[in-house]
Amino acid sequence: MRQRLMIALFGVSLFAAPMLIGCDREVAHEETTKTKSDGTQVHNETDVKQKPDGTIVKTQEKSTNNP
Numbered sequence: 768m769r770q771r772l773m774i775a776l777f778g779v780s781l782f783a784a785p786m787l788i789g790c791d792r793e794v795a796h797e798e799t800t801k802t803k804s805d806g807t808q809v810h811n812e813t814d815v816k817q818k819p820d821g822t823i824v825k826t827q828e829k830s831t832n833n834p
Contacts, residue, residue: 806834
């Protein structure tokens, strides 16, 4: 009986923690890749996420690949 109770408490704590803490929700995601005339590729990536408290965070990444 005690072992079942411990397993149940472990299961509840394992699955309830993410529900209480929350996680980021992805609002928008955009990726573009452009190739210039000299063969250089420019990759832009933009993420917009909403935090559990309602704040919105925008992240932009840009990378360039030269041949």
